[in-house]
Amino acid sequence: MTAVLGVEELRALLSASLPSAQDADTIEPTVNTLFTPDTHRLALDVDATIVKGGRGVGKTFWFRSLLDERLRAVAAHEYRIDRLTRMTVHAGYGAxxxxxxxxxxxxxxxxxxGGVAPWDLWNTVLLVALGMPDLDDISSWKDRVQWVREHPAMRDRAIAEADRRAKVDGVLRLILFDALEHLHRDRRQADQLVAGILQVALELRLSTRNIRFKIFIRPDMFDGALLFFPDASKLVSNAADLKWSPPNLYGLLFHYLGNHFSSSAERFRAATPGWGEPTPGRHLPPPSLLGDEQQQSELFTTIAGPYMGANFRKGHTYTWLPNHLMDGAEQVSPRSFLSALTKAVEETTAQYAAHEYAIHHEGIRRGVQAASTTRVGEIKEDLPWVQTAIDPLAGQQVPIDESSVIDLWTEHGLTEVLQGQATRLVEGEKVRTGPRYPDRYPGLIEELIQLGVMRRRKDGRIDLPDVYRIAFSIGRKGGVPRVKA
Structure with missing residues (x-):
């Protein structure tokens, strides 16, 4: 690599190629940035109504890519899903x-x-997407919903006619939903709105052949909607999960480096032969850089050196980075991965500019710290009760005995604190908005394990993955230092 691309030039290419903003709402997919990991093929299948994924895994990226005809064509070619080229796509909700x-x-x-039922609202959105003429001259959504509610037979005929036309034309009508956490400030109302989307989606699956919803959703929001529409579980058989393996993550990095508009990117591709150009200006890494861990490791070693210190006892850079970004379910989001690398390059440029590699191992450590701070901030926003449960463990060391966790929770009176976040009264019934088991600590631990915030070791002790542990101020002997306030 260094014979073709010098250290400083490679560092500059990394700095220029890695996205400066990791917020999906600020990043528009392009032919160059579109990456098609093998694990995401099912998510684009037209029969996958539910596409589940946590923060930063690509829900909004795929939502926007499917809305773009050119990007759909690229995905259709690379995933070999011909039907993606024979559909019309509309947004049913997004950021x-x-x-x-x-x-x-x-x-x-x-x-x-104002009391509008979610079923009526999303049926109106559906009919607008299908181009129902009667709604064209109605400007306000309130009046549109009122019209649909008053004309149920016309609604049914419009859907049936759209389904027949789609069959004749050989196309699929696809309506996409994303950013569902922004539906309403009140989580209970948001869950009801999501349940309404799922209800219409299921009806379309059962009554039409050529009209489909595709819903990009966080797993916890899908679970919350099940409280209001249990039949949504019938959509799970064809659900997809947006997951990323370590080879996927490194493939994404190399894809970014090879698709930057610069002579440095050309030299990077020249140093790693086998790139393809199926679409003008879009360069695909060779298969060895997408799925061969040995080849990926050798290339990343030329970028960041072989070890996280003086020798192998400190860890290998290639495995160390994703291992320290994994949650309890052993999943790493590309947002965390790219954020950590961006910080690593910044730290190297600022403090280790004379280093023999483009990225210094200390920069990688600080990148993981920064990614942990971001990830903890996200889960505090999504599920505030998680912070309430973890705060009593601050200053402790993991792994830690389960009994010690329970003792700390008991000492802090966690049950009483969580009770106010556990349930709300909805139409005379208690509906969960906090943890399922605020008063049963072993169950609370299992719920945190399901969320990926905790994990259980083989010896039964409780651990926190670094991506949460560091910013939650929980220690580990010999681990990445906690973030200092």
């Missing part, structure tokens, strides 16, 4: 403000707070 397609956040909350 972008598209009031002609679906209500904006303020109007949506006004509709819900």
């Amino acid at each position: 972008d403000n598209v009031p002609e397609r679906y209500p904006g956040s303020a109007e949506l909350r006004s509709l819900v707070d």
Whole structure:
């Protein structure tokens, strides 16, 4: 590598290629940045109504890519899913403000707070996507929903006619949903709205052949919606999970490096022969850089050196980075991976500019610290009760006996604190909005394990993966240092 690309040039290429912002809402997919990991093929299958994934795994990226005809064609070619080229795609809900397609956040909350039923709302969004002429001249969503509610027979005929036309034309009508955590500030209302989307999606699966919803959703939100629409579990058989293996993550990194618009990227590709160009300007890494861990490790060694210190006892850079970003389910989000690398390059440039490699191992450590801070911030926002449960463990060392965790929770009166976050009264019934087991600590531990915040070692002790442990101020002997306040 260094014979073709010098250390400083490689460091500059890394800095220029890695996305400066890791927030999906600020990154628009392009032909160059579109990456097609083998593990995501099922998510694009037209029969996969539910696509589950946590923060930063690519839900919004795929949502936006499917809305773009050119990117759909690229995905269709590389995943060999021909039907992706024979469909019309509309947004049913997303982070972008598209009031002609679906209500904006303020109007949506006004509709819900005004008593509009989720079933009526999403049927109206469906009919707008199908181009029902009767709704064209109605400007407000409130009036549109009212019209649909008053004309149920016309709604049924419109869906049946759209299904017949789609069959004749040989196309699929696909309506996409994303950013569901932004549906409503009140989690209970958001869960009800998601349940309404799932209800319409299931009806379409059962009653039509050529009209489908595809719903990108966090697993905890899908579970919350099941409280209001248990039949949604019938959609699970064809559900997909957006998962990333370590080879996928490194393949993404090399894809970014090889697709930057610069002569440095050309020299990077020249140093790693076998790149393809199926689409003008889009360069695909050779298979060895997508799925061969030995080849990937050798290339990353030329970028960051072989070890996380003086020798192998400190760990190998290639395995160390993803291992320290994994959650309890052994999953790493590309957002965390790229964020850690971006920070690593910044630290190397600022403090280790004369280093023999483009990335210094100390920069990687600080990158993991930064990624942990971001990940903990995300889960605090998504599930505030998790912080409440973990805070009593601050300052402890892991792995830790389960009995010690329970003793700390008991000492802090965790049950009483969590009770207020555990349930809400909804139409006379208790609905869970916090943890399932606020008063049963072994069950609470299992719930945190399911979320990936904790994991259980073979000897029964409780551990926290570094991506959570570091920013939650929990120690580990010989581990990455905690983030200092």
